[in-house]
Amino acid sequence: MLSRTAASLYWIGRYVERAEFTARLIEATVRLDALSARPAGATAWESALLVVAADQGFAATGVELNPRNVSAYLTLAVNNPSSIRSCLDAARWNAKSVRTALTRDAWETINRAWLGLRNVTDMGDLRSALAVIEKIRAETRGFEGALHRMLRNEAYAFLGLGAAMERADNTARLIDVKYHLLLPEGEQVGGVIDRDQWTTILHTVSANTAYRWLYHDELKPWLVTDMLILKSELPRSLAGSADEVLGHLAFIGRRLGRQGEADRLARQRQAMLARTSIDSVFQQGLHEYLEAFLVENARLDRTIAAQFRFG
Amino acid sequence: MSVPTAFDEIFGNSGDQPRAEFAALGAWLEETPDSELDRRQQAAEAAFRQLGITFAVYGNDDSAERIIPFDIVPRIFTATEWSRLKEGLVQRVEAINAFLADIYGERKILADGVLPQELVLANPQFRGFLSGQKPPHGVFAHICGIDLVRTGADEFWVLEDNARTPSGVSYMLENREAMLRLCPELFHRFNVCPVDRYPDQLRDTLRSVAPRGRGSEPVCVLLTPGHFNSAFYEHSFLADSMGVELVEPADLEVDDDIVWMRTIDGRVRVDVIYRRIDDDYIDPLVFRPDSLLGVPGLIAAYLAGNVALVNAPGTGIADDKAIYSYMPEIVKYYSGGEAKLPNVETYRCREPGALQYTLDNLEKLVVKLVDGSGGYGMLVGPTATRAQIEDFRAALKAEPHRYIAQPTLALSTVPTLTEKGIAPRHVDFRPFVLTGSDGVHIVPGGLTRVALKEGSLVVNSSQGGGTKDSLILSDTPECLLPPRGGQSQSQGQGGQG
Numbered sequence: 001m002l003s004r005t006a007a008s009l010y011w012i013g014r015y016v017e018r019a020e021f022t023a024r025l026i027e028a029t030v031r032l033d034a035l036s037a038r039p040a041g042a043t044a045w046e047s048a049l050l051v052v053a054a055d056q057g058f059a060a061t062g063v064e065l066n067p068r069n070v071s072a073y074l075t076l077a078v079n080n081p082s083s084i085r086s087c088l089d090a091a092r093w094n095a096k097s098v099r100t101a102l103t104r105d106a107w108e109t110i111n112r113a114w115l116g117l118r119n120v121t122d123m124g125d126l127r128s129a130l131a132v133i134e135k136i137r138a139e140t141r142g143f144e145g146a147l148h149r150m151l152r153n154e155a156y157a158f159l160g161l162g163a164a165m166e167r168a169d170n171t172a173r174l175i176d177v178k179y180h181l182l183l184p185e186g187e188q189v190g191g192v193i194d195r196d197q198w199t200t201i202l203h204t205v206s207a208n209t210a211y212r213w214l215y216h217d218e219l220k221p222w223l224v225t226d227m228l229i230l231k232s233e234l235p236r237s238l239a240g241s242a243d244e245v246l247g248h249l250a251f252i253g254r255r256l257g258r259q260g261e262a263d264r265l266a267r268q269r270q271a272m273l274a275r276t277s278i279d280s281v282f283q284q285g286l287h288e289y290l291e292a293f294l295v296e297n298a299r300l301d302r303t304i305a306a307q308f309r310f311g
Numbered sequence: 312m313s314v315p316t317a318f319d320e321i322f323g324n325s326g327d328q329p330r331a332e333f334a335a336l337g338a339w340l341e342e343t344p345d346s347e348l349d350r351r352q353q354a355a356e357a358a359f360r361q362l363g364i365t366f367a368v369y370g371n372d373d374s375a376e377r378i379i380p381f382d383i384v385p386r387i388f389t390a391t392e393w394s395r396l397k398e399g400l401v402q403r404v405e406a407i408n409a410f411l412a413d414i415y416g417e418r419k420i421l422a423d424g425v426l427p428q429e430l431v432l433a434n435p436q437f438r439g440f441l442s443g444q445k446p447p448h449g450v451f452a453h454i455c456g457i458d459l460v461r462t463g464a465d466e467f468w469v470l471e472d473n474a475r476t477p478s479g480v481s482y483m484l485e486n487r488e489a490m491l492r493l494c495p496e497l498f499h500r501f502n503v504c505p506v507d508r509y510p511d512q513l514r515d516t517l518r519s520v521a522p523r524g525r526g527s528e529p530v531c532v533l534l535t536p537g538h539f540n541s542a543f544y545e546h547s548f549l550a551d552s553m554g555v556e557l558v559e560p561a562d563l564e565v566d567d568d569i570v571w572m573r574t575i576d577g578r579v580r581v582d583v584i585y586r587r588i589d590d591d592y593i594d595p596l597v598f599r600p601d602s603l604l605g606v607p608g609l610i611a612a613y614l615a616g617n618v619a620l621v622n623a624p625g626t627g628i629a630d631d632k633a634i635y636s637y638m639p640e641i642v643k644y645y646s647g648g649e650a651k652l653p654n655v656e657t658y659r660c661r662e663p664g665a666l667q668y669t670l671d672n673l674e675k676l677v678v679k680l681v682d683g684s685g686g687y688g689m690l691v692g693p694t695a696t697r698a699q700i701e702d703f704r705a706a707l708k709a710e711p712h713r714y715i716a717q718p719t720l721a722l723s724t725v726p727t728l729t730e731k732g733i734a735p736r737h738v739d740f741r742p743f744v745l746t747g748s749d750g751v752h753i754v755p756g757g758l759t760r761v762a763l764k765e766g767s768l769v770v771n772s773s774q775g776g777g778t779k780d781s782l783i784l785s786d787t788p789e790c791l792l793p794p795r796g797g798q799s800q801s802q803g804q805g806g807q808g
Contacts, residue, residue, distance in 0.1 A: 001574055001575050001576075002556060002558060002573060002574055002575075003573045003574060004559065004561065004573070005556075006575045093538075096538045096543070097538045097559075098557075099363075099551065100550045100551040100556070100557045104362070107363070108361055108362065111361060111362075111363050112361060115360070115361070256575065256576045308575040309573060311573075
C-alpha cells in the first residue's frame with residue numbers, strides 16, 4: 001500500500017470519529033441543558049467547548065455564549081478546525097484522494113454526510129439542530145457498518161487504527177474536563193448537578209446501560225471513571241481503544257512481516273493499563289494521569305506516522 | 312440557421328416511425344410517460360452525485376464539481392453498423408501506431424512525400440529526442456478515443472483522433488450500470504453487448520506491454536495528477552476496477568533509471584504506468600521545469616527501457632489537428648487500402664487556397680484551433696454572432712497555420728428527454744480502442760455525447776453537453792448478457808432491483 005494512501009486512511013478514521021464524537025457531545029450537552037428543573041445553562045456549553053479544545057476559538061468569534069451559538073460553532077463553523085463540518089471536509093478530501101482503497105459503500109457514506117451538511121448554513125433552534133446532528137450520526141454509523149464489510153486488509157486496519165487513536169484521545173479529554181467542572185456553590189459532590197454531569201459523560205460515549213450491566217450500581221464518579229479508563233470491554237474506554245490500536249498494528253505487522261517502534265509503544269501502553277487500578281489513578285491525580293495519557297497518545301501517533309512513512 | 316434536417320439514429324429520415332430494427336425502442340418511448348422517464352433520469356443523476364461522478368469545469372469556481380447531465384434515452388447501433396465501424400476503427404488505430412513507429416523510426420512516409428516533412432518535424436507535438444526510441448513491444452498509442460459523427464444511414468465520419476489521454480470511458484461503464492438498474496425492461500427487448508469487460512481488457516493491455524524480463528506479474532499503476540483534476544473520478548474508477556494502485560507523482564521516485572513507488576513497506580518497482588498526465592507535465596527534467604507536477608527522471612527510465620508509459624510519450628503528433636487532415640493518406644499508406652472510416656472534409660488554413668475559402672465562408676464553417684481541445688478556441692459559423700466571426704477572421708489572418716476549418720455537418724440526432732418532452736438532439740460518439748502487444752481490441756460500446764440545447768452542435772462536457780448510454784446490439788451468443796436468475800414466472804415485482 002502507498003504510504004500516502006495509508007496516511008489518508010488513518011486520517012479518515014480519525015476525522016470521522018472526531019465528527020461523531022462532537023455530534024454526541026452536542027447531543028449530550030443539549031440534554032444536560034434541557035433538564036428543566038435545574039438547567040445547567042452556560043456552564044454546560046462552556047464545558048463542551050473545553051472538551052474539544054474550542055474554547056479559545058469560540059471566544060475569538062466574539063459572539064455570545066449561548067446554546068445556539070455554541071452548537072453552531074461546533075457543527076458548522078468553517079473557522080473551527082474541529083467543527084463537524086471541518087472534520088467531514090477533511091475526511092472527504094482524504095477519501096476522495098484514496099477512493100480506490102475504500103469500498104463504494106464507505107466512500108458513499110462519507111460523501112453523503114458531507115453533502116448533507118454542505119448546504120446547511122443555520123442550525124436553527126435546538127430542536128432542528130438535534131435533527132441535523134442525528135443525521136450526521138446516522139451517516140457515521142453507516143460508515144462504521146461499511147467498514148465492517150471491507151476486506152480485512154491494510155486499508156481496513158489503517159482506518160480502524162485512526163479511529164481507535166482518536167477515540168482514546170476524545171475519551172481522555174471528556175473525562176478530564178467533566179471531572180474538573182466546578183460545581184455551583186452549595187452543590188454537593190454526588191448531588192443532582194454532579195449526577196447530571198456524569199450522566200452526560202455516559203451519554204456522550206453511549207455507555208449508560210453498559211454502566212448498569214458492569215456495576216449493578218447507581219452512578220458513582222469513581223466507577224464511571226474506572227469504566228471509561230480501565231474496562232476494556234467498553235470500546236470507547238482508554239483500555240478498549242488501546243487494545244484495538246495494538247490489534248490493528250499487529251495485523252499490519254503480520255501482513256508486512258515485521259513490526260516497529262509503534263508496536264512496542266502500543267504494547268507497553270496496553271500492559272500499563274492492564275496493571276493499573278482506579279485507586280492508583282486517583283492517588284496520582286486524575287488530571288495528571290489523563291494529561292500524561294494524552295501526551296503519550298500524541299507520541300504514539302507520531303511514531304505510527306514515522307513507522308509507515310506517512311511523510 | 313442553415314443546418315439541414317438531420318438524420319435521426321432511431322427514426323431515420325422518415326420522422327415519425329422508428330427504423331425497423333428499433334421498433335421496440337419506439338414502443339418503449341411511446342408507452343413510458345415522460346414523467347416516468349424524468350423520474351428515472353433524476354434517480355440516475357442523484358446516484359451519480361452520490362457516487363461523486365463529477366467533472367470539474369475549469370474557470371467556473373462556484374460549480375467546481377458538477378455531474379455531467381445524463382440522458383435516459385439510449386442510442387442504439389445494429390450489429391451490422393457496429394461491425395463496419397469496428398473494421399474501420401481497427402484499420403485506423405493500426406495505422407496510427409504504424410505512423411508513430413515510422414516517424415520516430417525510419418521516417419519512410421516522409422521520404423515518400425505523403426505529407427509535408429515540416430508539418431511533422433516542426434510540429435510542437437513531435438518529440439525529436441524520442442527519435443530512434445522504440446517503446447516496449449512497439450506500441451505507442453495503447454488507448455485511443457476516436458470521435459465519430461454520423462450524417463446518414465451509412466455515413467460515419469471521423470471528427471478527431473484522441474491518442475494522448477482520452478477520457479470518458481468511465482461514463483460508458485457507469486451509464487450502462489444506471490440503465491441496467493433503471494430500465495431493465497430495455498435489456499429484455501434488445502440483445503445488448505456487455506461493456507463491463509473493459510477494465511479487464513485494459514489491464515490485460517497494460518500487462519502485455521510490460522518491459523521484457525519483468526516476469527508474469529508486472530506491477531502496473533495508474534498515474535493521476537491528483538484529485539483536483541477534472542477527470543479524477545475516472546482515474547480512481549479505472550484503477551479500482553483494474554485492481555491497480557492509483558498513484559500521484561509524489562508517490563513515485565526514480566533511482567538509477569528505475570521507477571519505484573513509496574509504500575508502507577518500502578519501495579516497490581513499477582513496470583507499467585498508465586499515465587493520465589500530459590507529456591508536458593510528466594517529467595520536469597525534460598518538459599516543463601516550472602511544473603510542480605511530474606516525476607523527475609521518469610523519461611530517462613522510459614528511455615532506458617525500464618518502464619512502459621501508456622500512452623507512450625510523443626503520441627500527440629498523431630492526433631494533432633493539422634496531421635488529422637492527412638489521415639486518409641496515412642491510413643492508405645500503411646494499410647494498403649482506402650480508409651474505411653472517412654475524415655470530415657478539412658481545409659488546412661496554412662494552405663493559401665484553403666485559407667481564402669475559409670475566410671469567404673466563415674458563417675458556414677466550423678473553425679478550430681489546431682492545438683485546442685474541449686470545445687475551446689472554436690467557431691461554429693452558423694450559430695456565431697457577427698462579432699465572433701470577425702474576431703476569428705482577424706485571428707485567421709494573423710496566424711493561419713494555427714487553424715483548420717470544416718463544413719458544418721448535419722450531425723445525427725437521437726430522441727432525448729427535454730423540458731418539453733422527447734425531442735431530437737445532436738450527438739457524437741467516442742469508442743475506445745485498446746492496442747496491446749497482441750493487437751487491437753474494442754469493447755462493444757462507447758461514449759455518446761449529446762448537445763442538450765436545441766439545435767446546438769457542441770457536445771463537449773465542458774460546454775454543457777450530456778451523455779447517453781450507447782447500446783450495441785448483437786445476435787451472437789458470446790456477446791449476450793447472461794440470463795438473469797430468479798424464480799420461474801416471476802415478472803415485475805420481486806426481481807433484481
